[in-house]
Amino acid sequence: MRRNRQVILVSRPPQQGWLSEENFRLVETPLPEPGEGELLVRNHWLSLDPYMRGRMNEARSYAPPQSLGEVMLGGTAGEVIVSQHPGFRPGDKVVGRLGWQEYALSDGSGLRRVDDAGIPLSASLGVLGMPGVTAWIGLFDICRTQPGETVVVTAAAGAVGSVVGQLAKLHGCRVVGIAGGAEKCRYVVETLGFDDCIDYRMGADEFWPALKAATPARIDCLFENVGGEVFDILLGRMNAFSRIALCGMISQYNSAPYPIRNLSSILVNRIRMQGFIVTELQERWPAALAELTRHFAAGRIKYRETVVDGLAQAPAALIGLLRGENFGKQLVRLI
Amino acid sequence: MRRNRQVILVSRPPQQGWLSEENFRLVETPLPEPGEGELLVRNHWLSLDPYMRGRMNEARSYAPPQSLGEVMLGGTAGEVIVSQHPGFRPGDKVVGRLGWQEYALSDGSGLRRVDDAGIPLSASLGVLGMPGVTAWIGLFDICRTQPGETVVVTAAAGAVGSVVGQLAKLHGCRVVGIAGGAEKCRYVVETLGFDDCIDYRMGADEFWPALKAATPARIDCLFENVGGEVFDILLGRMNAFSRIALCGMISQYNSAPYPIRNLSSILVNRIRMQGFIVTELQERWPAALAELTRHFAAGRIKYRETVVDGLAQAPAALIGLLRGENFGKQLVRLI
Structure with missing residues (x-):
């Protein structure tokens, strides 16, 4: 039996x-x-x-x-x-x-x-499930990203981040990923088609100049999956009237919280930051899945x-x- | 001459x-x-x-x-x-x-x-100028406060905070102020009619229980004028789907930034936090001034x-x- x-x-x-x-x-x-x-x-x-x-x-x-x-x-x-x-x-x-x-x-x-x-x-x-819908809702409903804007996404090689960046590219945005290690960054740029990717494992001294070079017009939409020190640095690169979709803080789940020092950027730059949980937004799943499936069937999402x-x-x-x-x-x- | x-x-x-x-x-x-x-x-x-x-x-x-x-x-x-x-x-x-x-x-x-x-x-x-309009826009446009909700405002005895609390009371909210010193707290409750006021100068050990007692249903709208350590504590008392109108961070203007540890509350509680500058929102001034003047003329705002x-x-x-x-x-x- x-x-x-x-x-x-x-x-x-x-x-x-x-x-x-x-x-x-x-x-x-x-x-x-x-x-x-x-x-x-x-x-x-x-x-x-x-x-x-x-x-x-x-x-x-x-x-x-x-x-x-x-x-x-x-x-x-x-x-x-x-x-x-x-x-x-x-x-x-x-x-x-x-x-x-x-x-x-x-x-x-x-x-x-x-x-x-x-x-x-x-x-x-994955791409046609919870992570894909998370990417779609965060990018379009929370960030309300517009063509021509600069989108930065952390954990860019992950299940959510990889879809965020590809959707943003299809939407006409400049897209910069943040990922851990050279191999992931290569994948994000060469396979997924992001404009750039920064390896957060480089030292903090190198990260800031790399970020500035990759975001000449600053950041309009930050899709945040990681939190912690990198998030604190990214806060200092936000644009006026930019948005932050706070989707996850994976760097914080197994440790004491990293203390954030750049919060005044929210005020100075009139940022809207919003946390969201995709399973609570069931009414948006059909629209998200329809668009994701269309792109997927046409081979536009890897x-x-x-x-x-x-x-x-x-x-x-x-x-x-x-x-x-x-x-x-x-x-x-x-x- | x-x-x-x-x-x-x-x-x-x-x-x-x-x-x-x-x-x-x-x-x-x-x-x-x-x-x-x-x-x-x-x-x-x-x-x-x-x-x-x-x-x-x-x-x-x-x-x-x-x-x-x-x-x-x-x-x-x-x-x-x-x-x-x-x-x-x-x-x-x-x-x-x-x-x-x-x-x-x-x-x-x-x-x-x-x-x-x-x-x-x-x-x-003051009440019929920039600070009053700031209070109105932060409370109604940014926080979108509803009757029955709990509103907390920092610098409660100040030009903005005092109007925030009175407008929120007129709107049917429970209102708790945070202010520095017993005299200001007494004024906020006895003269302005807030439901409660907490003196942030008490020790951090006393502040948290006092906050919990004053906000039995947690915080739905935080009108933040101060930033720093008190803000970090308040973050830990926010409700699901609450809002933060980030209007000022006066505690941070003359010092190194206080490191914020409770940012994960934004994610866990699906909070929307938004910075705003009242002078950029000229289209809302007429509605704000009309309502403030009406309340003022009727003696409802002190x-x-x-x-x-x-x-x-x-x-x-x-x-x-x-x-x-x-x-x-x-x-x-x-x-």
Whole structure:
């Protein structure tokens, strides 16, 4: 008889410290059977995302914390194998938040059927999923970016940043990425088509002149995924009436907060800075996905995935993601 | 023959340090004579405002710096004494930006005629002038405050803060002020009618519990005039989907910037923070002044002025304002 395998959160990492593989445990459980109105999904792909680190803390945040002893929360893409639900049939490909497990029972809520004809299923967790929609909403709804403006995006080689920059280029903007390491920067410019990319691992003394050279007209839209010291420097390069879409602060998730000194730029430059959570803006997903799918089908958006095989690798892969070891979208393939 | 007296900026204070009276010089000059299309104004009141400190630096800001050797820039209220301009007659009361001087020549640009029947002329530099309009725009256009929300305003006993709180009360909000010293807090609650006021001079250990008690439903709108350590603490008390109108950072104008650690609150709470400069939003002044005048005429807005007599006192009064020694609107009466 088939069994399910799940990853459970068994302990919390220190509030301002690094998580470790010991915070997780892989368990085997009986395969659940769908009752009336339910369906059983075989998850093929698990999405790893920076926000997961925040959920592991007990502190008040925009979402309740991940419970101890429960299956880790997370986005998934898979296939319906048994259905007692009128809206789904076996063979349907579905994207949802079914967590770190190979099989999952669902009542259909929060499940989105996807057409994977010509589109790899994993893309529905990346460029055609939450990260892609995040990029679109941050760029167009939060930053309200206009053609001709200068857009800077941090974590430029990541799942969100890579889409931000490509959408901004398609929109007629000058686009500068910030990324960690020469290889990522080369990819961002040569493959993704950004105008420039700055390696934040160079010294702070070199970073500022490089930033000035890359943004001769200063920054009109900053799509911020990282926070910390680089963000503080970028604040000093903002334009009058510029906007900051605060999407993430990955550099701050496992450490004490970096103290920000350039906040007066918000006042001096009349900046609008706004934090946002893409899952709260469901009414904008259809428009975002329609445009992303159109660009994707026409070959105008490129993407890259970092894939590890097997549920047991998920904890290490999440730690790697938080350390910036991934390239593009970090996925776990559930073989 | 009558002479004009002017205060000139003769040297700049250190970029991150205090200004001193030595940065200014009082000079006597010949009284100018208006030519065709010009008018001569006798200034009766000089407005002292925190933004003046920023203009004294040479650094890039939203406005060009105050030039050395020139009359200090600043708002004024006075009376036309000679006019060769078709739009003004002797006896007209006018508000403008005629600078730190007893008499000023003007071509009428930027000059606003005010009706001082029943309204003290000095009020057109305070509650019915730039500070009042700043309060109105920050509260309604930037924060978009709704009835029932909790509004917190710093420098609550100042020219702007005192109007912010009273407008918010008239709008049906819970209003908490932050001010320096027990006397100011008493005034804010007992005279201006705020729901509560917290003295930031109490220790940081006491401030947080006092803030929590005063804002049981957290903060929906923060009208920020001060910046620094108190602002950092307030960031930790913001509500989901709250707004911050960043109007000033007076605590930061004469010192190295205080490092802000709670910026992740912007992300976690999906806050919109926006800097604004009231003089750039001229299209909103008529609506703001109309509502302020209506409330003022009905006795619903109270105000207080701190007045020094004579142009020679202006430098010391500006230093006092930046130290928080004033109560309400700081003015110089040009006797």
